[in-house]
Each structure stands twice: as structure tokens, then as C-alpha cells.
Amino acid sequence: MLDLSSHGGPSLGPKRPVLATHVEAPSIGQEQDAELTVNQAADQTAPLLDSPAKGYNLSHADFRLLVEKIQAAIFVIQDNRFLFVNPKLAQLFGYTRQEMLGAMDPVLLSAPEDRDHVRRQVERRITGVPGVAYEIDCVRKDGSRFCAQVWGIRIGIAGKPADLVTMHDVSEIKRAARVAQQRAALLSNAEELARIGSAEVDLATGAMTLSAGMFNIFGERASDEPVTKAWLLSRVPAEDRPYVEAISEGVSPGETCEFQHRIVHADGSLRTVVHRALAEADDQGSMVRTVTILQDITVQRAAEQRLDVLANSDDITGLPNRSALTDRLDTALRRAQREDCRLAVLGIEIDQLKLVSESLGFAGGDQLLLDVGLRMRSRLGPDDLLAHFGGGEFAVLLAPAAGLDERAAQATAALLIEALVPPFMVGDSEVKVTCGVGIALFPMHGDDPDKLLHQAQAAMYRAHETGKNQICIFSEDMHSKAVARLAMESGLRRALEREEFELYYQPKLDLEKGSVTGMEALLHWNIPGQAPLSGSAFVGVAEETGLIVPIGEWALRTACRQALAWQRSGVAPLRVAVNLSARELRQPDIVRRVHSILVETGLDPRGLGLEISEGVLTDESAHVARVLGELKALGVEISLEDFGTGHSNLSYLRTLPIDVVKVDRSFVHDVTAAPQDVSITRAIITMAHSLQMKVLAEGVETEGQLALLIANHCDQMQGRYFSAPVRADGMATILREGRKLPSHLLLRRAHQRTLLLVDDEDNIVASLKRLLRRDGYHVVTANSGAQGLQRLAEHSVDVIVSDQRMPGMTGVEFLRRAKELYPDTVRIVLSGYTELQSITDAINEGAIYKFLTKPWDDARLAGHIAEAFNHKEMADENRRLGSAVIVANHELSEVNERLQKLLSTQREQINREESSLTVAREVLDNIPAAVMGIDIDGMIAFVNADAEQLFNHAAPVLGRDADDTLPAELRHIWRAADGARHSVSVLNRRYSVVCRAISGNHARGALLVLTPVDRTDEAG
DSSP: OOOOOOOOOOOOSOSSOSEEEEOOOOOTTSOOOOEEEEOOOTTOOSOTTTOTTSOOOOOHHHHHHHHHHOSSEEEEEETTEEEEEOHHHHHHHTOOHHHHHTTOOGGGGBOGGGHHHHHHHHHHHHTTOOOOOEEEEEEOTTSOEEEEEEEEEEEEETTEEEEEEEEEEOHHHHHHHHHHHHHHHHHHHHHHHHTEEEEEEETTTOOEEEOHHHHHHHTOOOOOSOBOHHHHHHTSOGGGHHHHHHHHHTOOBTOEEEEEEEEEOTTSOEEEEEEEEEEEEOTTSOEEEEEEEEEEOHHHHHHHHHHHHHHHBOTTTOOBOHHHHHHHHHHHHHHHHHHTOEEEEEEEEESSHHHHHHHHHHHHHHHHHHHHHHHHHHTSOTTOEEEEEETTEEEEEEEEETTOOHHHHHHHHHHHHHHTOSOEEETTEEEOOOEEEEEEEETTSOSSHHHHHHHHHHHHHHHHHHOTTEEEEOOHHHHHHHHHHHHHHHHHHHHTTTTOEEEEEEEEEETTTOBEEEEEEEEEEOOTTSOOEEGGGTHHHHHHHTTHHHHHHHHHHHHHHHHHHHHHTTOOOOEEEEEOOHHHHTOTTHHHHHHHHHHHHTOOGGGEEEEEEGGGGGSOOHHHHHHHHHHHHTTOEEEEEEETSSOOOHHHHTTSOOOEEEEOGGGOOOTTSOHHHHHHHHHHHHHHHHTTOEEEEOOOOSHHHHHHHHHTTOOEEOSTTTOOOBOHHHHHHHHHHTOBOOHHHHGGGSOOOEEEEEOSOHHHHHHHHHHHHTTTOEEEEESSHHHHHHHHHHSOOSEEEEOSOOSSSOHHHHHHHHHHHOTTSEEEEEESOOOHHHHHHHHHHTSOSEEEESSOOHHHHHHHHHHHHHHHHHHHHHHHHHHHHHHHHHHHHHHHHHHHHHHHHHHHHHHHHHHHHHHHHHHHHTSSSEEEEEETTSBEEEEOHHHHHHHOSSSOOTTSBHHHHSOHHHHHHHHHOEEEEEEEEETTEEEEEEEEEEEOSSOEEEEEEEEEOOHHHHHO
């Protein structure tokens, strides 16, 4: 370190010093250079070059030149002052030599914090301890600092001790050292973070140097002990060593070799590393050094493996996903092509997943998928692959085989369906599963993975269309249908913009009056260059894609505008019904949108009907009930269409605001239909009427169907029998012309005693007709059972008299059918042949009222038939009365309900009025004025506290006559009740008095108010 002070002492120089100094002490403020005098021995005058072994005596100038030019800072201190400084020192500190050799204190060159350290170094030299190099911080003239390495030595000059000091600026060296340390630390941290280690081998000596990171990779403690290549190879598993050694030794100079292998960690575990090696060669091309870098990628490799599993498997079932199946299928296809064999792909979709997820939650749905996957996996071969695509959709790849054909694939599909037949237990619920399976085979149906999967899915969708648990093999028409569906979806997206939609209208008719009561708006699509497409052909696609929402809004707005246009043209207001899809009904703002369209078009809500499918009710959600209730509150009629095709809960149905039940066309049968089929229609009608709903039959196409509906008291109909769907102008024509149903069909509703005679012998029929006509019956005849059923459809028959033996259908069989179709008729057999068992069975079943034999007695026969009519009329009256009682009870229930609501409303009103009255009374009592109410007869009906205090001198004021209570000056004000202000003195106090007449709903009379007047008010 820098010695900045000098202490006196004996001279330590030799008796004949080689170097002696002669110094003239400089005066303060004056620059003087210290001169070094060199004494040369007289016998050492030979030049240095002539005698290199002998010393060369340098001259004074040479010594001075050496000291001046040396690139080390040198100075001498004696008596705490600079005795000598060389130019390098002055340059280093930024002072001039004159400044330093003047009165400058050498201590100022060192940083304050290092000055004590410098003094200690000087003291050590004084005591005889040899000087050592040390470092201090120094301060330049401009205040900047640098680090210096200082070496001081004790010398004697002019017989006095001094310190000769050399100094070097080591700031750059220190900075470089710090940078090197930082870089070493960064390298160490980088190796630790990246799990990297490096090793360098000197091929000439075999010496190997390992970084700390390399020791960490192997789990070893870092050591300076020599390490060899064998040490590294011993950390590689024995089975991997030949592979690692061969690749490592094959590295060429200038090329980087990279590969992966395993190592054995100190804890015994196996780790995976990336091995990178680089060789360096000398100028002759010989390798002299190799560098090896190892990176531990065990965690990364495990993560990649997990990601690979996640990317290629389903997280619910654990089965391979679509990506994994596609990869496997691609490999299997190449194998099948190479070995000239076949393979098959099966698409499978589970039907009940959505229902299970909605009812039992997503956990229930996941459990069902897991169990389904396990069952199907158990029915497949070890080389077959089962994959889960998501939702309820699975796929199976049957391994390539020479004998694999359609029959073998169908057999496997049947096994999978069989595996799913036993019920599944999901929680505490038992779930039965059905599915559809589609099959595509290579090479018949495709030769690449995507195409085969697509064909299998197309076949699967067709299997779903054909029913439950069906198997379908792909065919080309499925592909064409899929293409057509895609084209339809694309066309639908542009149809609204191109205004290709149009509404057709089909009339609805009242079956009592026969007149049109409304119409249903039906959507049609006018595709350019094609015939108009009815909604049934494309609404399903629109529903799936969500396009039904904007299309439905357009249809609703158009129908409302058209209905209003018909009304303005002079047609009587009729209700137009528009279909509302399930997707539209699920829209959260559907009620607001319907209301805004009604407001926008100006249509009375009673002129609009909304029809929803029964399938919507399978989701018995609060949303459906709430929306239908709000739509009903708008005044819109709600119809339930396609009734009987869904699975709606009747107990839930009765809680919904349904006005009309539309019987699906599949239940509208003719008179020739089976009795059990016809009874469904009748049951629906009866059920709807019991729920106070009207019934409309769809798809009526024949007179027989219409007659059957009228006979079973259906309320309305629509169908091609009256009119197919027509354009708006065609509907306007029907309305203007006032078209109706045939009158002869409507006459059946009028009461008339009608007798049906059925016999295959014309003379018997004619004889009976002559006998009974005089009794005033309307007699209808038929010659066979089939003709008799036709007559029953055409006429409202009360009593049937039928022969037993007739061709094609016996009388008993005919009457059994008649009972099923028309249970209110009275049925009699009149026959000359007695088949006791069949007659007995028919009577016991209730199909026959009486059995009469031929030949007959006219009087007795007429009496039996008259009795049958009386029986029929009495039963009709009982039914009428029963229906009237039901209706009356229902009306009474509604009246009671309304009365209860009215009573509750009135009670609430009374409570509110009582509360208001109490508040008003308290307000009046606290008014700072006397308030008095006088009724129309002059009696004081109300006084507040101030009025009672003012007038209650002897007796209570309330209930007394105003003339007897009020002073004379107030009586004329009360009688005038002119509303003007009067100044009156009462009991020696001035009051401002106002009296106003009261004439309201609850009271008549006058209100008298006396407000005290202060003196200051009077003065003002």
C-alpha cells in the first residue's frame, strides 16, 4: 500500500552505497527536483557491450531517465513530505509535480477510510518487518477514486530514513476480476437453473476438469481431486455405456455431437440427459481437447410424456382420443395396404348421456361414459382400439385382418350393443342405454383416416335415424345426404339476406260452425331454380345451427304484419299462429322480442298465437313455465302441437297455460282404423277437455277422418280436406269468400233420433224400415259391417240394430267395433241364428244391449227399440248433466278463487286505508291550527286537538251541532264555505279562518280551519 509518512532513524544504507542521493531540500512553494548521484568505481569503466559479465556504470542522466520513463508510479517520502515523485505518479493523481513536492500532505492521496491502514504498514516497516504489497483506494485531484496496489520499502537518504514507494493502478484488474467472478457466479447459477454441467478433457495429458454443475447432475459433492473419463463412464448404466462411448469417440473436430442417454444419480435413480460433445484440433489436425456438456432433462422428459398422454387420451374415460385414433388408423391403413387385408372403423353414439348429465349432473354423465367404455373394451380384441371422441361418441378400430368383412364388423357391433343392454348404476339411479353404430370398411369406403372416420360417422347418424340400437353400414347415398345437408346449411345462412323465405297459411276451422277461425303460418323456402321447400325439410337444420332464431323472428314479424293487413282490408280479425322452436323458447329475451314485434307491427296480442312442440316439455324446467306464463300474460294464445308424439308429463302439462292441444296427424285416423288407434284420439280429446283446453286435429285429409273427429267432439281442424297451405293472397280469397265445411257434416251435432239398420238381406232392411219409420226415427241402413262403420262416421247414430250372420264381418264383430268407436250408441242384435258363446261374450263385454230373434213381433220389436232410445237419451242426459256439473264446479272453483283474490285485495286496501287514516289523523292532530270537519247535516264530525281545546268549554265538541258550538262570527263563515280567508277574533285571539266545501267519494260537508295570527304578523 501507499506509504504517506516517514520517520527518522539511523541510516540503513551501506558504507559505500552503489546508489547515493544528493537532495537539496526544496523550499515551500518552489519546485525542486531531487537528484540521484551515481558513483562509479574507477575500475568499472568498460562499456557494457564489451564486458557483459561486468556491471555497466550508469550515469546520473541514465538513472534519471530510467526513473522518469518507468511506467510505475514511484515516490519517496521523508519527514512526511514528498522528497521525490516521478511523472507517472503526478499523471496518475492529476497533480503537477510542483504541487506534490510543495507543501502537499502525502496522506491526501489515500481515501480517508484507508489512512489508518497505511500508517500501520509504515509502522511495521519501522519495526523492521519487510514491506508487503497491499491495496488501498486513492483519491485523485478531481475527487475520483481508483484502486492502487502499493509496495513500500525502508531506505536511507542523506543519512536519514525514508520510504521508497511504488504504486500501480489496479482498478481495471479489479474490475476485470469482479466481472470474472460475476460471470463465474452467473455460469454457476445458469448451470444450476438449467441443470447443465460441463467437462473438459486435455487429450495430451488425460486431465479432466469438471464444473460444479457436472457434479450436481450426478449428485456428487464438488471436489478438486483429479477426475478421469472412466469416472464419467462409470455414472452411465452398463447397458448404455457402449452406445455412449461409441458416439463420444466418433466426434469429428469442429462438429457438435448431440444425443440422449441415461445416467445413474448418486441416490440410485436413473436420470435422462442431453449429451453434447465438441472436439478441438491443433494446426496439424490432431485432436487436443474435448468439451462435454450434459443437461438433465428428466423432469422435461416426464412432462413431455405426460403431455403426450394428455394430448392423445380422453381425460374422462382414459381412452385414446380422436388424435390418437387417427395416428393409429394411419399406421393400420399402411399395414393393410402392404399386407392386402381389410380393416373397419365403427362409430358409436350413446343416446342417454345428455339426459343423465341434466338429471344427475356432469359427474353422473362422466361415470356413465367411464362404465360404457369399460364394457365395450371388454368385448373387443387385444389389437382393437376403442377411442372416445367426446360427449357420447366413441369409435372402434378393428385391427387389419384378411377375413374382415361387413358380416364380421356387424358381429362386433352387435357384441358392443349387447354389452350395453344391462342397466348401468349411476349413483342410486338405474340407467338403460341405447346407441347407434355406423360401420365403414377399408378399402370399400375410403383409403385415408379422415375419410373412413367421416363415413363411419355418417353411417352412425343414419343408424340413429332408423331407431334404437341399430347398426348401419356406410353407403354412398349417406355421403350425398351429408353433402346436401352442408349445402342446405350454407344456403340457409344466405336465404334471409336474399329474401328467399315466404310464409304460407293453412286455415283452421271450427267444427261446430264450420267457419274459418284462424290460420297457421308455415315457413317455405323459395330456392332459385327449385320448387318451394316446406319448413319440415330444413327447420331441423336451422334448429341445429341456431339459424332458427333470426328466421323465426322474421316469420313472427311477417305474420303479424300480414294479419294486420288482412284486417285493414276489411276481413274480420282472425288469429294467426306462428311456430316457436325449442331453441327460440330457450332464448332469455324471447318474451321481450315477441312484445316488441307486437308493438312494432301494431297487432292486437289476441290476434297472435304461438305454437310449441310437445318435445319442449320434456325439459320440465322453470324457464319454460315462466316464459309461457309471460307470453300468455301478453294476451297471446298458446298451442301445443304434435301432441302424443312426445313424453310430456300430464301433471306438468296441466300447470302450463296451454289454450289449444293440437292432435298430431299420426293419430287422426279414418273410420276403418283399428279401435285401439281411434281410442287414442278420443282419449286425447277427453283429456284436453277435462283440462279446459280446446282440441285441434292436424292433417285431416278425408271426410271419414273429419266425421270421426266431429263424432268425438273435437273442436277444430286443419288439413288438406279443406285447404292445403296457400300463399297470403290465396288465404285472403278464402276469407273473403267465407268458405265453410259441408253443412251435412255439421248437422250431426243437432239432436235427432237416428236408427242404423244393418242386414245383408234387402227385404229385411226394407221391412224394418217400414215398421219403424212411423215412430219418427231417422233411419239409416247398411248391407254389411264395413258399410255400417261408414254410416256411423257419416251420421250421429243413437241405436244400432244389426243382423248376426253377414259376409265379411259378423254382427257381433261389427258391434264390438262400433262400441270402440262410438261407445255411446245402444247396440241390438236381431238374428235368426244363435251362436250362444259369441253372443254371451258380447253381452258380457257390453258390446250388445239386447239380443232379439227372427222372426220378430212388430209391437215387441218397436217397444224394445223405443226403450233403447229412451235408454240412450237418459244416458246422454246423465252425461250432459255430469259435464254440466263438472263445468259448474270448475266455474264455481274459479269464482271462489276470484272472490278469494278480491277479498284479499279488499282486505289489503282496507289495511292501507286504515294506515293512511291513522297517519292523516296524526298529521291533523299535530297541525298548529284548529281543524274542524262538519258534515252535510251541520254536525261536527271531526276535530283535531287544537280545535277540541279551543271549543271544548263545557262538553265534548264531537257530535254536536255546529250552530250550537261555533261563535256567531264563525257561523256565517261555515255556512258560506267560500274558501276565502277571514280574520276573526275568538276568545280574545285573532285567527285567520278558512272554510271549504267537501264533495268527494267518501264524504260531504265542510272543513273549517282556524290558524292563529301573531301580533307581529298583524303589524306586518
